[in-house]
Amino acid sequence: MTEQIPNISPPAFGVSREIPSGSPFKKQRLNAALVRCLCAVAFCAGLLFFVYLWVHDGAIVNLVAKPEGPLKYPGTLTGLISADLMFVQVVLMARIPCIERSVGRDRLVRIHRLSGFASLNLMLAHIVLLTTSYVVRDGRSMLGSLWWMIAEWRGMMLATLGTVLLVIVGITSSRAARKRLRYHSWHLLHLYTFLGIGLVVPHMVWAGSEFKRPWTQVCIVGLYVVTLGSLLVFRVAVPVLRSMRHRIVVERVVEDAPGNVSVHLRGRGLDKLRAQAGQFFIWRFRDGRGWTRGNPYALSAPPRGDVLRITAKEVGVNSSRLRMLRPGTRVLFEGPYGRFTGESRHGRKLTAMACGIGITPLCALLKDLDYAADEAVLLYRASSENDFVLRRELDELAQERGVRIVYLPGHRARGRASWQTEHAGEEDHIALQELVPDISEHDIYICGPDAWGRSAADAARRAGAPAKHIHLERFAF
Structure with a gap:
């Protein structure tokens, strides 16, 4: 462990003062709580x-009145709740600004994954359950009942294809699969969620007895349109219009450390x-083939x-392309x-915990936030001395x-999840x-790989930090 304890000089900016109770941050936290x-x-x-x-629709009565009731009507309910969660998924992926700011990306990702x-x-x-219910009612085999439903029910062919797509997305979203997939490959496969949902939902209106009444059809179609509209507005229309308006281009590219580059944007x-x-932001650099692949990079200043700046570690095809960007390259962004x-801050004192390239948003925060000379600590872990990114700026x-x-x-x-190095002898919280x-x-404020971030947050809680004071940004998808 090496520690740098600098000679304290008056801060260049950020005068020591208590955050007033009527501060904008408190108002913003109240607004965020209201949105949540x-x-x-x-x-x-x-x-x-x-x-x-x-x-x-009479499900409770028919649950016991019909031979197939104990299977059919629970099966219908699971389908309805599944559809509701599908709408929730799309809204979470729409990146609606007020929800994104109030809930936070990390929490939204977890909710999206669970839903x-x-x-x-x-x-x-x-x-x-539905297939089994028709086995009980009609005496068909499981495959026979399944084929009868697909062939005879309106919209079931589309729903079957949508189900296959959603199963593929579910498999590739497992932790084991994500570890083997590059971000842009996983993201491309994940887009099939929209198509799968689009193919599955219509059969509800066409085949579901719950939607035979006109007002129920209006409600479900309206919900479908609003959900899809939010996705098109906030993931397509708004980014395109903003990119056209602000006309961001690459100003220069600088190597900060071996394998790490900073891209200055104007x-x-x-x-x-x-x-x-x-x-x-999610960035797309128009530098040639493959520019449509969006990649998330945090502001490092x-x-x-x-003027904006991002810093990235060259670990894949897309991040390695950053070094080759030329001044004037057009940029699209979300x-x-x-x-x-x-x-998210509750007081003046802060501790920043970073691992590897996770230093980038923390460097920006330490430059931007208001604190006195003895109120900020940075704990920065990296594989070697040469892997400390933005070290000159941190020393400044x-x-x-x-x-x-x-x-x-x-x-x-x-052999254990820890925010410390392999030679650490004490428990994390101690x-x-x-x-x-x-x-x-x-x-x-904690930023780094998923497992490292979770161990750092757990250590902070065990060390006595209130849960609401722990702000975690994990590099995971």
Whole structure:
């Protein structure tokens, strides 16, 4: 372990003062809480709507009145709830700005993943239960009943194809599959979710007895249109219009460390984006074949006027292309996204914990946030001394603003999940308490690989930091 404890000099900016109770950050947190509350209400309302349709169709009476009832009507309910979760998935993927800022990318990804697998499992249960119910009613075989449903029911051919696509997406979304897939390959496969949902949902209106009434058809079609519309507006129309308006281009490319490059970008009117340190964009550089693949990169410096900067490690085809970008290359973008910003802050003291390239949003935050000379700590782990990215800028922060920086060179611990290096002898939370004795008074910003980030967050909780003070941004998809 090496530690740099700088000579403290007056901070270049960020005068020490308490955050007032009526500060914009407090108001923004209240607004975020309101949005989260409204999202929860909307989710419950949607769920209750589908359950109401199921009850209103006589499901409870028929559950015991018909021989196939104990199988058919639970199967119908699982299908309805699965459809509701499909709509939820699309809304989560639409990146609606107020939801993105209020809930946060990390939490949205987890909710999306859980709702996706729940929806897929319920849909498969729907198929099995309905097919079995017709085996009981008609005496057919399982395959015979399944083929009869596909061949005779309106829209079932499309629904079958949609189901196959959703199963493929579900398989490739498992942790084991994601470890073997490059980001853009996984992302391309993930887009089939939209097509699968588009093929599955129509058969509900055509074949479901719950949607025989005109008002129920209007409701489900309206829900379908609004959900799809939000996706087209916020994932297609808004990014295209913003890219045309702000005309971002590459200004220059700089190598910060072996295998790491920073791309300096310039545009017009970028202050209107209201981007903040700690946020990320999805970038598409028009540098030739394959430019349509979007890649998420966080800002590695606070937005200043019409200038932005990102920093990336060359670990794949797309990130390696950054080095070859030429000045003037046009850029398309989506964003800004995420709530890994100062808006989440509860006090003045902060601890930043970074692993590898996870330093990029934390470097931007440390430059941007307001704190006194003894109120900020950075714990930075990397594989070796040469792998510390943006080290010159970090050392300048230590000298100019009094950030206490602890560099932790060394490979990750083997056989256990830990934020420390392989040679660390103490438990994670004890080591953290020794490095930051007043950790319970700090906001902790954590950014790095998934397993490392989870172990760092767990150590912070065990060290006494309140859960609401822990802000986690994981590099995972």
